[in-house]
């Protein structure tokens with residue numbers, strides 16, 4: 001079955017759009033750090049560069065996209081407000097950007113939303129609507145609210161400005177670590193991976209961009225493999241990777257440019273989270289450790305090589321932290 005929301009698909013962003021996003025973002029966000037950690041390098045058997053998007057003001061890379069998109073709206077569009085649906089980090093990104101640009105903001109989250117992320121959205125001044133079982137349903141509710149009020153619906157995947165904005169994370173990574181053999185990127189909707197592909201093609205064409213998704217929510221992976229967007233069961237506990245639908249715009253870019261795509265079990269991602277904690281002094285959320293889980297699955301192929309990991313976020317609830325501490329380190 002093909003997915004909805006495919007009408008009026010925007011044009012793909014170009015690298016010029018990525019450079020424009022970087023100019024816009026320079027006024028709002030400093031570059032995030034990228035570090036390599038000897039204990040982690042030893043554990044993995046490669047030189048591993050971690051791009052710390054967990055150090056963003058909302059705790060995740062998505063804020064690059066939200067700010068880029070809000071900056072592109074006219075004053076009239078901003079006054080009309082924005083609406084978004086999210087399990088958490090897209091919500092915080094749009095709410096943060098809306099506050100920066102003085103736009104009213106409504107966020108739809110599942111009833112079961114991570115309380116840390118829900119509290120953060122409220123604190124940013126957005127109106128929070130807790131409705132729907134999970135993300136895919138929230139997305140439909142948000143689009144409907146926007147249609148009723150005339151606000152701008154900000155999709156979490158099919159938005160060229162979001163992709164151009166988040167592409168700046170990989171661009172910064174290549175500036176710090178220009179000789180990467182591979183860059184592992186977590187995939188939910190695919191904006192982060194699509195953006196990384198655009199930046200890699202322009203400034204690091206020899207670097208393989210590799211996507212990582214949960215085997216418990218494989219819609220993007222199977223769409224990429226099969227060549228057309230499909231829906232799949234969405235059972236992952238890894239919030240940032242939780243989607244049952246594929247998003248057409250990032251899929252189109254990934255189909256052309258992504259070198260490889262890995263599916264990993266949620267338990268492997270939790271184990272990588274534990275390793276990030278003990279070997280890289282980093283409290284990553286599950287999605288933020290998925291890239292490391294991907295590298296661990298390919299450690300023989302990348303032994304002795306230079307590898308980048310996008311640590312996409314660090315918004316961990318206390319319940320999740322307890323789960324991580326109860327998880328064994330990777331074998």
Ligand SMILES: *Cc1c(COP(=O)(O)O)cnc(C)c1O
Pocket residue numbers: 060061062089090156186187188189190191192193240241285287288312313314
């Ligand atoms: C949204 C998110 C992802 C997935 O990014 P997409 O652009 O949707 O593929 C990964 N990690 C974190 C922390 C996220 O918030």
